[in-house]
Amino acid sequence: DIQMTQSPSSLSASVGDRVTITCRASQGISSYLNWYQQKPGKAPKVLIYIASNLQSGVPSRFSGGGSGTDFTLTISSLQPEDFATYYCQQTYSTPTTFGQGTRLEIK
Amino acid sequence: EVQLVESGGGLVQPGGSLRLSCAASGFTFSDHYMDWVRQAPGKGLEWVGRSRDKANTYTTEYAASVKGRFTISRDDSKNSLYLQMNSLETEDTAVYYCARGWRVRGVIAAFDIWGQGTLVTVSS
Numbered sequence: 001d002i003q004m005t006q007s008p009s010s011l012s013a014s015v016g017d018r019v020t021i022t023c024r025a026s027q028g029i030s031s032y033l034n035w036y037q038q039k040p041g042k043a044p045k046v047l048i049y050i051a052s053n054l055q056s057g058v059p060s061r062f063s064g065g066g067s068g069t070d071f072t073l074t075i076s077s078l079q080p081e082d083f084a085t086y087y088c089q090q091t092y093s094t095p096t097t098f099g100q101g102t103r104l105e106i107k
Numbered sequence: 108e109v110q111l112v113e114s115g116g117g118l119v120q121p122g123g124s125l126r127l128s129c130a131a132s133g134f135t136f137s138d139h140y141m142d143w144v145r146q147a148p149g150k151g152l153e154w155v156g157r158s159r160d161k162a163n164t165y166t167t168e169y170a171a172s173v174k175g176r177f178t179i180s181r182d183d184s185k186n187s188l189y190l191q192m193n194s195l196e197t198e199d200t201a202v203y204y205c206a207r208g209w210r211v212r213g214v215i216a217a218f219d220i221w222g223q224g225t226l227v228t229v230s231s
Contacts, residue, residue, distance in 0.1 A: 032214075032216065034216070034217040036152075042223075043204055043221035043222065043223055043224055044152065044204075044218075044221060045221070046209075046217050046218065046219055049209070049211065049216050049217040049219075050211060050212075050216050050217075053211075055219070087151065087152055089152075089217070089218075091214070091215060091216055091217060094157075094168055095154050095168075095170055095171075096142075096154050097154065098151055098152040098153070098154070099151070100151050101151045101152075
């Protein structure tokens with residue numbers, strides 16, 4: 001199975017900050033990398049698919065990049081509603097696997 | 108409105124069984140791969156298994172952790188997905204989500220629709 005490692009595991013930031021979360025795959029996954037946002041008690045929501053494509057309805061302050069084994073999720077200017085946990089997911093091979101999550105907290 | 112609604116969760120003893128359901132609406136269910144994903148309390152997301160679509164003869168795949176104990180099925184006439192869980196272990200305690208596989212450029216790229224989840228607690 002492909003292992004997905006996110007960093008950092010947690011992050012404190014302020015409204016208006018620019019933040020970047022990274023995700024590394026244990027082997028090359030081309031661009032088959034997605035980013036999800038999850039708020040407490042809610043289901044995950046896809047933000048970015050196939051590494052850099054913004055899901056419909058997701059604010060443009062979210063962006064994704066990378067290919068192969070190293071990927072990033074960047075939020076250009078944090079808003080109060082962005083404080084949540086973020087997961088990366090590879091869909092290059094079955095089983096699909098997720099990173100351990102990055103908890104984004106208010107500083 | 109495109110929607111998935113899970114049901115059937117609850118408290119079960121170790122070694123017991125439970126059947127979860129996922130009711131779909133707002134889209135052509137038979138055209139889609141459907142997956143189960145679980146999340147143990149305070150933990151991350153873990154893929155459980157998949158039911159492929161009608162065009163792929165509804166074949167299934169499972170995570171190693173549940174293979175041989177869990178069975179995924181579907182009834183397209185009822186727009187429903189099921190997860191039969193047998194020989195339950197305390198480690199199976201989690202919120203179980205059904206999710207729709209989203210085909211982009213011919214491959215299942217992501218899960219674009221998720222249900223609200225149903226909690227399964229395995230405890231004596």
